[in-house]
Amino acid sequence: MKKIIMTFALLLMIAGSAFAQKVMTPPHVMVVPDLIYCKSHGFTQQFNNNGITEVIPDYERALSEDPSLHAALTQVAQLITDRNSDIVIVDIIEAINNAKADRAMAAANAGDESESVDEAIIRNSEADILVKVQFDLVKNGPEYRVSYVLNGTDAYTSRNFAPVSGLGKPSTSANPVALLREAVFENMEAFTGKLLSYYTSMVSKGRMVAFEIKTTSTASVNMNSKVGQYTLREQIEDFLYDNSVDGNGLERVQSGSSFLRYQGVYVPLISTIRGRQRKQGAKDIAQKLVNFLESNGVTADYKIRGLGKVNIYIK
Secondary structure (H helix, E strand, O other): OHHHHHHHHHHHHHHHHHHHHHHOOOOEEEEEEOHHHHHHOOOEEEEEEOOEEEEEEOHHHHHHHOOOHHHHHHHHHHHHHHHOOOOEEEOHHHHHHHHHHHHHHHHHOOOOOOOOHHHHHHHHHOOOEEEEEEEEEEEEOOEEEEEEEEEEEEOOOOOEEEEEEEEOOOEOOOOHHHHHHHHHHOOHHHHHHHHHHHHHHHHHHOEEEEEEEEEOOOOOOOOOOEEOOEEHHHHHHHHHHHOOOOOOOOOOEEEOOOEEEEEEEEEOOEEEEOOEEEEOOHHHHHHHHHHHHHHOOOOEEEEEEOOOEEEEEEO
16 A cells, blocks of 8 residues: 555656646747848848947848748748747747837837847847857859858847857759758757757756846935945845845946946746746846835836846936
8 A cells, every 4th residue: 555655646746747847938939140141141230339339130121131031040940849849939020020119119208229129129029049040052063052050049148059050962952941951950959959958057047137227316325325224235236136046146246336237147037926936037027126126215117128138227
C-alpha cells in the first residue's frame, strides 16, 4: 500500500511539473532585417539621440520596397516554429502598425520624441528575442549562392547571443528566398536551441532592465531628501533590490542629487502582478515603482524606451 501511495505521489509530481512547463509562457520572437542589410540596401533613417546622430533601420520602408524581404523573414520564422511550435512569432508588420498608431496618439498629446522609430516598433512587439537576418545573393557565372547571418538578440538589451552564419549550395535559381530557406535549414535546429536556452536562462536569472530616475525642476524632493525613514535614493534602491533577482545589477549605478542611473537591473521574468502570476515587462516594474513612490507621498510618472529602458520622472 505504501508503495502504491509513493508511486501515485510521484505521478502527481511529474504531472504537476509538466503542467507548470506547459503554462509557463513561451518566448515571443520577432524576425527583423539586420541593420547591415538595411544599410546595404539604403533602408535607414537618422535619429537624434540627445544630440548624437544615429543611423537606425527603417523597417517599414524596407518591407514595402524590397519584395523579397518579407518573404525571407517569414521563411525564417516558419523554420523556427517548425523546430518548436511553442515559440510565438510576433508579426513585424503588426508591430510597425501598432507603433505608428502609438506615435500618432503621442503626437496628438504633445508627446516627446526621445524614442526612435525602431525602439517604438520593438516596444510594441513586446518580443523577448529578436532574430536579425542578413543575407546576400552571390552570383558566380551561371550559378547563385546565398550567404546569410542570423543573430539571436535580446530585445531588451540588444545583446547578440546566438550568431549563425553560412553559405548555401550553388544553384541555377536566382530566387533569394528559396535559397535562403535551403541554406538556413541545416543550422535551424542548433539555432532554435540557442534561442530557447537563452530564454530559459532569463527565467532563472531575470532579464536586464535599465533605469534612469530623475527629479524634475518642479519636484519638491531630490535624491537626498528624507522620504519616511530613509532618503529617496535609499527608498528606490531598496525597492529595486526587493523587486530584482538578488539585487543583481544594482552595483552598476551612477547617481547625483537629481538622478539615479542603473545600467541594468535583473528583474524576474515571471512575477505576481495584480494578484496573478504573469510575464513581467519593463512597463510592469516601472508601474510598480511609480505606485511605490506614490505610496510614500512622491508623485512620479514613467516612459519606456524600446523594451528595456525605463525613465522615471519625479514631479
